[in-house]
Amino acid sequence: MFKSGFIGIIGRPNVGKSTLLNMIIGEEIAIATHKPQTTRNRIMGIKNREDGQLIFLDTPGIHKPVSLLNRHMVDAALNAFGDSELLLMVVEANAGCRDDDQLVLHSLRDVKIPVILVVNKIDLVEKTTLLPLFDRFSTLFPFAAIIPLSALSGAGINILLDEVWKLLPEGPQYFPEDMMTDRSERFIAAEIIREKAILLTRQEIPYAMAVVVDAFKEIEKNNLLRIQASIIVEKDSQKGILIGRKGTMLKRIGTEARLSLEKFFALRVYLELFVKVRKDWTNDARALKELGYGKKSY
Ligand SMILES: Nc1nc2c(ncn2[C@@H]2O[C@H](COP(=O)(O)OP(=O)(O)OP(=O)(O)O)[C@@H](O)[C@H]2O)c(=O)[nH]1
Ligand SMILES: [Mg+2]
Numbered sequence: 001m002f003k004s005g006f007i008g009i010i011g012r013p014n015v016g017k018s019t020l021l022n023m024i025i026g027e028e029i030a031i032a033t034h035k036p037q038t039t040r041n042r043i044m045g046i047k048n049r050e051d052g053q054l055i056f057l058d059t060p061g062i063h064k065p066v067s068l069l070n071r072h073m074v075d076a077a078l079n080a081f082g083d084s085e086l087l088l089m090v091v092e093a094n095a096g097c098r099d100d101d102q103l104v105l106h107s108l109r110d111v112k113i114p115v116i117l118v119v120n121k122i123d124l125v126e127k128t129t130l131l132p133l134f135d136r137f138s139t140l141f142p143f144a145a146i147i148p149l150s151a152l153s154g155a156g157i158n159i160l161l162d163e164v165w166k167l168l169p170e171g172p173q174y175f176p177e178d179m180m181t182d183r184s185e186r187f188i189a190a191e192i193i194r195e196k197a198i199l200l201t202r203q204e205i206p207y208a209m210a211v212v213v214d215a216f217k218e219i220e221k222n223n224l225l226r227i228q229a230s231i232i233v234e235k236d237s238q239k240g241i242l243i244g245r246k247g248t249m250l251k252r253i254g255t256e257a258r259l260s261l262e263k264f265f266a267l268r269v270y271l272e273l274f275v276k277v278r279k280d281w282t283n284d285a286r287a288l289k290e291l292g293y294g295k296k297s298y
Helices: 017-025 068-082 099-107 127-140 157-167 185-200 236-243 245-265 285-290
Strands: 003-010 043-049 052-058 086-092 115-120 145-148 210-219 224-233 268-277
Touching (some): 017 052, 017 086, 068 285, 185 224, 185 245, 245 268
Parallel strands (some): 115 145
Antiparallel strands (some): 210 224
16 A cells, blocks of 8 residues: 655754654755754655655744744744644653643644654653653643654654554655655755854854855856855844854854755855845844745745
């Protein structure tokens, strides 16, 4: 029997949703960092197997929105519910049940499709701590299954995939076999640059940045990819920090991003980075839309 369907990966920020998507697909299509609120859009990852096509939707972490950007992120996550046949609610084995987990559970109150609880990061805890946690979450929602795993090491992933397959309906192959994601190479390039910038900056800067790819051109005869991109920030002071003294910070971001881009695209990359200010863009509906955080870009 061939089965297929859409599986929304949901949960509060930083629980490992994007890491899980990457481990399932076997490629780094979604950026993942130790800082919460890394993912800002919905990102599709397609897993083909002989008996099915599992189409996963990574989503931003559900949290209490402060800015318009936050609002977009939470909407993008909630919007994925309606397009899914099955949901994976990801929680952290080492964190118990947090307030934002409760927020996620609250958003599930009218959901009619099955929900699997994925207890991630089991590499960080003693096995004996798992059962009480399963019990706690079972009292809060009627999960179709509870799967402990480590998205980082891959332990338990195959058990999850079999369980997902079991719960999916019979269906066709929706996407061609060689398609891995719905996101463009430009999108992934911008995300890789944003990831490196997040990892190298502190405090509010990671949350104040957007990355736009201005030019993306493969020069085939040289095996070279030319990328021009801008990091957009909210304030002049943030621009100063991102550029750094004598440009050192921007140079570091550029070097790290180039190495990752070269690995992902398997090409030599020539990367040019700029920093621009767009005042208070995280609360400006028009700017958000232009930067890829509008309704159409959930
Ligand atoms: N030890 C351990 N760390 C993990 C595991 N899975 C994810 N992480 C780490 O948890 C952090 C958050 O991972 P992400 O995949 O970015 O989490 P997310 O849920 O997508 O976060 P948002 O996009 O911010 O909502 C990263 O530092 C990951 O390396 C795991 O199984 N074990
Ligand atoms: Mg993520």
